Amino acid sequence: MESRITLIPGDGIGPEIVREAVKVLDSVADKYGHKFDYTKILMGGCSIDEYGVPLTDEAVATAKASDAVLLGAVGGNVGNSKWYDVAPNLRPEAGLLKIRKELGLFANLRPAYLYDELKAACPLKEEIIGDGFDMVIMRELTGGLYFGNRYTKEIDGLETAVDTLTYNEEEIRRIAIKGFEIAMKRRKKVTSVDKANVLDSSRLWRKIVHEVAKDYPEVEVSDMLVDNCAMQLVMNPGQFDVILTENMFGDILSDEASMITGSIGMLSSASLNKTKLGLYEPSHGSAPDIAGKNVANPIATILSAAMMLRYSLDLDKEADAIEAAVATVLKEGYRTTDIMSEGCTLVGTDKMGDLIAERV
Amino acid sequence: MESRITLIPGDGIGPEIVREAVKVLDSVADKYGHKFDYTKILMGGCSIDEYGVPLTDEAVATAKASDAVLLGAVGGNVGNSKWYDVAPNLRPEAGLLKIRKELGLFANLRPAYLYDELKAACPLKEEIIGDGFDMVIMRELTGGLYFGNRYTKEIDGLETAVDTLTYNEEEIRRIAIKGFEIAMKRRKKVTSVDKANVLDSSRLWRKIVHEVAKDYPEVEVSDMLVDNCAMQLVMNPGQFDVILTENMFGDILSDEASMITGSIGMLSSASLNKTKLGLYEPSHGSAPDIAGKNVANPIATILSAAMMLRYSLDLDKEADAIEAAVATVLKEGYRTTDIMSEGCTLVGTDKMGDLIAERV
Numbered sequence: 001m002e003s004r005i006t007l008i009p010g011d012g013i014g015p016e017i018v019r020e021a022v023k024v025l026d027s028v029a030d031k032y033g034h035k036f037d038y039t040k041i042l043m044g045g046c047s048i049d050e051y052g053v054p055l056t057d058e059a060v061a062t063a064k065a066s067d068a069v070l071l072g073a074v075g076g077n078v079g080n081s082k083w084y085d086v087a088p089n090l091r092p093e094a095g096l097l098k099i100r101k102e103l104g105l106f107a108n109l110r111p112a113y114l115y116d117e118l119k120a121a122c123p124l125k126e127e128i129i130g131d132g133f134d135m136v137i138m139r140e141l142t143g144g145l146y147f148g149n150r151y152t153k154e155i156d157g158l159e160t161a162v163d164t165l166t167y168n169e170e171e172i173r174r175i176a177i178k179g180f181e182i183a184m185k186r187r188k189k190v191t192s193v194d195k196a197n198v199l200d201s202s203r204l205w206r207k208i209v210h211e212v213a214k215d216y217p218e219v220e221v222s223d224m225l226v227d228n229c230a231m232q233l234v235m236n237p238g239q240f241d242v243i244l245t246e247n248m249f250g251d252i253l254s255d256e257a258s259m260i261t262g263s264i265g266m267l268s269s270a271s272l273n274k275t276k277l278g279l280y281e282p283s284h285g286s287a288p289d290i291a292g293k294n295v296a297n298p299i300a301t302i303l304s305a306a307m308m309l310r311y312s313l314d315l316d317k318e319a320d321a322i323e324a325a326v327a328t329v330l331k332e333g334y335r336t337t338d339i340m341s342e343g344c345t346l347v348g349t350d351k352m353g354d355l356i357a358e359r360v
Numbered sequence: 361m362e363s364r365i366t367l368i369p370g371d372g373i374g375p376e377i378v379r380e381a382v383k384v385l386d387s388v389a390d391k392y393g394h395k396f397d398y399t400k401i402l403m404g405g406c407s408i409d410e411y412g413v414p415l416t417d418e419a420v421a422t423a424k425a426s427d428a429v430l431l432g433a434v435g436g437n438v439g440n441s442k443w444y445d446v447a448p449n450l451r452p453e454a455g456l457l458k459i460r461k462e463l464g465l466f467a468n469l470r471p472a473y474l475y476d477e478l479k480a481a482c483p484l485k486e487e488i489i490g491d492g493f494d495m496v497i498m499r500e501l502t503g504g505l506y507f508g509n510r511y512t513k514e515i516d517g518l519e520t521a522v523d524t525l526t527y528n529e530e531e532i533r534r535i536a537i538k539g540f541e542i543a544m545k546r547r548k549k550v551t552s553v554d555k556a557n558v559l560d561s562s563r564l565w566r567k568i569v570h571e572v573a574k575d576y577p578e579v580e581v582s583d584m585l586v587d588n589c590a591m592q593l594v595m596n597p598g599q600f601d602v603i604l605t606e607n608m609f610g611d612i613l614s615d616e617a618s619m620i621t622g623s624i625g626m627l628s629s630a631s632l633n634k635t636k637l638g639l640y641e642p643s644h645g646s647a648p649d650i651a652g653k654n655v656a657n658p659i660a661t662i663l664s665a666a667m668m669l670r671y672s673l674d675l676d677k678e679a680d681a682i683e684a685a686v687a688t689v690l691k692e693g694y695r696t697t698d699i700m701s702e703g704c705t706l707v708g709t710d711k712m713g714d715l716i717a718e719r720v
């Protein structure tokens with residue numbers, strides 16, 4: 001099979017982790033007789049440096065014309081980077097929001113699970129971890145406060161800023177369907193998270209989710225308020241299978257969920273639209289402090305490449321092979337700094353990529 | 361001194377925990393020669409049952425005419441209570457939002473600290489706890505998504521719900537001042553939490569917070585994105601002194617922060633306006649499942665009463681006495697079920713109240 005993959009190395013550690021993921025993809029191509037054609041585009045700070053904007057329309061067109069997009073990370077340290085003294089829509093992150101909107105990537109899937117080998121890195125006590133946890137957050141990604149009307153102006157002589165949180169039934173329905181579909185392939189449990197005791201948008205959310213739920217009688221569905229969910233993630237993460245939620249709540253809860261696994265360097269994500277085209281990226285950021293030092297953990301990006309094979313290219317077997325290779329390397333005791341523990345073998349970014357590529 | 365205190369027992373465990381707090385207040389009154397006049401008002405489900413609305417205007421007037429308000433908890437189990445099949449503004453929680461608005465309670469102060477005696481209940485590992493943590497969340501309470509314009513209507517043939525997040529400079533300034541003032545009495549560190557890479561309201565928030573910061577040169581101020589804060593609370597809670605944030609972020613983060621202490625039954629809160637009048641309540645909810653069983657932990661409410669003495673009645677010495685009494689009882693090994701551990705003495709709600717009242 002021949003596929004066109006857009007690569008967005010981005011900023012910070014982005015280029016080095018994407019490089020390792022490509023290494024692994026090439027090894028898959030070799031072994032299974034596929035051809036992956038890569039086209040690189042700029043996004044984020046590097047695009048600002050080159051073109052003055054975080055993402056050009058040409059770059060968007062390239063991404064649209066491909067079968068899948070693999071992203072490293074964009075942006076820098078807010079307090080300490082040349083890119084942050086500019087208008088908000090010229091900041092690196094604006095590129096990310098633009099590509100989500102332009103590609104219609106409304107469904108953001110973020111798995112958060114605890115690796116047996118990495119239990120030591122989990123910040124939670126043994127008795128809370130229990131039998132471990134394995135959940136996915138299904139976050140709506142192109143609606144809500146992120147893309148609502150916003151402005152700052154003087155009202156009654158006072159500088160006033162307004163953001164708008166809007167959802168229509170269609171936007172809620174399509175993400176709910178994605179949530180229930182993935183639940184059907186998992187433990188068949190959906191926790192829909194909202195703030196229905198306050199927000200109109202949450203009440204519509206809740207109503208539509210329960211309408212969609214009727215088409216999935218096998219799935220156990222429940223509602224949870226967002227403040228309670230932030231607590232439950234710390235108290236009893238094992239209760240969750242699929243967390244289904246809107247954009248801003250999903251942003252906060254998915255970061256909390258990934259942190260309680262203790263291995264944010266291991267967590268992949270997929271952003272999907274109504275076609276096969278998707279964008280895949282690690283859950284972590286661009287970590288400018290360690291960029292270029294060959295210490296970044298490439299596994300989250302490599303696992304994102306595996307998700308890409310599964311969801312955009314229908315190469316399930318190949319995706320399995322990557323995931324198995326990652327598991328093997330961990331069992332063999334190889335670790336990057338972020339997940340290092342006693343008795344293990346410390347390796348750099350490139351060596352970790354080599355090891356996984358060899359075992360595919 | 362003579363003070364008028366409005367009591368809102370509310371629903372679920374509310375009445376029994378407020379009863380114990382009154383017991384402790386009476387003991388303070390005795391010992392220090394004060395007179396507290398109590399007036400009870402209904403709010404929440406019990407008010408719906410009696411008057412058909414979660415809070416009457418007469419009840420609001422009573423609260424306004426008093427020196428301070430002590431609240432137990434309102435509401436029931438959303439999935440399983442007669443109060444939840446009604447319109448949103450007739451639900452128990454609507455009473456809470458109404459009283460916040462009517463009394464102008466814009467500053468919500470929620471301490472989250474780890475009790476030495478209760479470390480066993482903390483869900484975080486020893487190495488994360490480190491030297492412990494002791495923070496307060498200063499949450500804006502009368503603005504943002506909670507009180508913005510909201511409506512649901514058909515747009516382009518689709519049911520569409522809209523909530524509005526609005527802040528003006530004055531609303532931000534007054535809560536920022538509260539945040540810096542409390543930081544001056546603590547470790548002089550403010551972490552202002554926003555989502556300035558996306559929201560206009562957060563950019564105004566950040567700008568005004570830094571303007572206010574200039575008046576507090578001794579305070580170290582930093583900005584943190586809300587998603588990052590949700591992670592940092594789990595990874596490194598010890599870094600925080602005062603977290604200053606808007607209404608919805610504060611709702612989520614304060615619940616997360618209280619849960620990582622492992623002792624949500626111990627955490628008090630204060631909601632303040634620009635006068636001395638404030639509303640004091642435990643951080644936990646109405647726990648209908650255990651209502652009337654004499655097992656609820658009254659300490660959060662008793663400590664809320666202490667905050668009331670300190671912030672609304674200027675009775676610092678008396679507030680100290682209550683806090684010291686709570687510490688003593690814990691050291692003596694008395695525990696309610698929620699905080700019980702090996703070797704301690706299990707006591708009921710009323711006995712815990714008696715013990716603290718005696719030691720005041």
Ligand SMILES: CC(C)[C@H](C(=O)O)[C@@H](O)C(=O)O
Pocket residue numbers: 093096097251557558587
């Ligand atoms: C960079 C930022 C705009 C983005 C978001 O909030 O969606 C990030 O936090 C994420 O979760 O991918």
Ligand SMILES: CC(C)[C@H](C(=O)O)[C@@H](O)C(=O)O
Pocket residue numbers: 197198227453456457611
């Ligand atoms: C009951 C609800 C409206 C309320 C809020 O969201 O403010 C509660 O969660 C709280 O934090 O006091």
